Every structure is written in C-alpha cells, then in structure tokens.
Amino acid sequence: MTIDYQQNDSVLTEQVISSFEGTPDARLRTLMQSLVRHLHAFVREMEPTEAEWMGAIRFLTETGKMCDDLVRQEFILLSDTLGVSMLVDAINHRYATGATDTTVFGPFYIKGMPERRYGENMALTPGTPAVVRGRVLDTAGEPVADALLDVWQTAENGMYSGQDTAQPHGNLRGRYRTDAEGRYAITTILPVSYPIPTDGPVGKMLSATGRHPWRPAHLHFMIDAPGHRKLVTHLFDEADPFLKSDAVFGVKPSLMVAYRDRPANDELARQFNLAGPYREACYDFVLDRS
Incomplete structure (x- = not known):
C-alpha cells in the first residue's frame, strides 16, 4: 500500500524508526531510533523550507571541511558552542x-x-x-x-x-x-x-x-x-x-x-x-x- 506522507507524516517517522529494529547492537539501535524520533520532531515543529534544509546541509558540510587530524576540530567547536559538550560532561x-x-x-x-x-x-x-x-x-x-x-x-x-x-x-x-x-x-x-x-x-x-x-x-x-x-x-x-x-x-x-x-x-x-x-x-x- 502506498502511503501519502503529506497527509500522514507520522507514519514516515515510524517506518524509519522500525527500519533500525534489526540493528544487532542494542545501544546503537536505541540511539538511532531516538535520534530519528527527536530529529523528525524538530523538523515537524520548525517546518523548514527546502532552502533552509539545504542551508543546514551546507553548514554541516563546511563544518566537516574545517576538521583535520592534528589541530582543528570544527565539530568539537560546534558541540562546545551549543553546550552539548558540557551537557555530555x-x-x-x-x-x-x-x-x-x-x-x-x-x-x-x-x-x-x-x-x-x-x-x-x-x-x-x-x-x-x-x-x-x-x-x-x-x-x-x-x-x-x-x-x-x-x-x-x-x-x-x-x-x-x-x-x-x-x-x-x-x-x-x-x-x-x-x-x-x-x-x-x-x-x-x-x-x-x-x-x-x-x-x-x-x-x-x-x-x-x-x-x-x-x-x-x-x-x-x-x-x-x-x-x-x-x-x-x-x-x-x-x-x-x-x-x-x-x-x-x-x-x-x-x-x-x-x-x-x-x-x-x-x-x-x-x-x-x-x-x-x-x-x-x-x-x-x-x-x-x-
């Protein structure tokens, strides 16, 4: 059966969550399913435009390009400035x-x-x-x-x-x-x-x-x-x-x-x-x- 996600986007979320049910590592399965649940909730709440979504992709891409193996880790810097590093701590x-x-x-x-x-x-x-x-x-x-x-x-x-x-x-x-x-x-x-x-x-x-x-x-x-x-x-x-x-x-x-x-x-x-x-x-x- 074909599902119209525009009419029922919550079904999409549940399908993605279910796709990780076969993950052998239980902790990884829990992490991925929780990530999908929260990420989809954020998108559903904020309703980004396609241009905003592409802007976010470009931001993450550029963040990765600023990382190297020696002295620059832009993703750690991003985590730090969003308070995530201190929350994990x-x-x-x-x-x-x-x-x-x-x-x-x-x-x-x-x-x-x-x-x-x-x-x-x-x-x-x-x-x-x-x-x-x-x-x-x-x-x-x-x-x-x-x-x-x-x-x-x-x-x-x-x-x-x-x-x-x-x-x-x-x-x-x-x-x-x-x-x-x-x-x-x-x-x-x-x-x-x-x-x-x-x-x-x-x-x-x-x-x-x-x-x-x-x-x-x-x-x-x-x-x-x-x-x-x-x-x-x-x-x-x-x-x-x-x-x-x-x-x-x-x-x-x-x-x-x-x-x-x-x-x-x-x-x-x-x-x-x-x-x-x-x-x-x-x-x-x-x-x-x-």
Missing part, C-alpha cells in the same frame, strides 16, 4: 565524589608533547612569567605519585601552537609528572582570554546569532594515573572578564584560581630560574579511583 560526572570538577576537552589538544621536568618552563614565546603548582591527591587526601599532567594553553596572541604555525613546536604544551608527595610545578606565562576560531561555520553561526566568541583565560589539564579515573579540566583566572559568558559554557566556580604577584629573586624564582617578578597560582587536583 555533566551527564557523565553527575555524582559528587569529592574529585576535581571536569570541563570540556577543547579542539586543540595535540598528542605526544614533550615530557618536562618538575617546574620546567614550557613557554617558548614571551608573556608574563607565571608558576602554577600544587598537588595531585586522591579522594582520601593521599598524594598520587607519578601522575601525568598533560598541559596546554594559548600564547599571548590567543592562539595555540599547531594552530599558529609561527609558534615553535611544543610551545606552551608539556607533560609533567608528580613527585613522591604528589607535587607538581609548571613554569609558563600568564594565560589570556581569547576568541575561539571564527573563520569557519561556527564563527558564522555566532555572528549571525549575536554571540561573542571569547573564552576566559585558562590552562588545559588532562591528568592520568594508574588506578585512577582520567581527569580532563581547566584552571581559570578568577580575574577574567569572560568568566560569566564563556563561549563554550565551560566555567565552573571550583576551577577558578588567583594569580598572585610574586617578587623577583624570591626562593621560588631562584628555584625555577625566573629573572624578574612573576605570578603564582596554586591548586590541588583530586582524582577518583577507577
């Missing part, structure tokens, strides 16, 4: 355990950056010198030795190495390990607020909707230790003006830190070979056991 970390809060991974991580010594300077470009230090602990307050902290941030021009090909390889990136007492120390430069890339479809979407592209100043951390759950998070400068309007909704109050003025030639400056005044932030990370 919230769903997967909804139970309070005492561990440090998580936040978005971001689109500019690069694997295999240099392993650095305790307190080594990862800044190869100019900026306000800064030391970030503290401990990595478990939820019982015990130190986590030999935890690996993968750290990355932008330069003063608001761009990451790799994204900005003029920056030296590995600039403002590094992998640090905690000592036997769980201590870590990173010498770097003061992070700055910066706009997410606006040269692609996500930037056009923000412009068309009157949204700004700015992220507050932060350092990225991915912390891993045997027997513990991997932590992906940021540390935000508590003085940044964009904390309440982060373009990717990633700020959590528990992840804000103060950068204190420190004088030249004090004990810490001598330990980490800092020639003049600098800033210092202290933060203890707490990991869940796996």
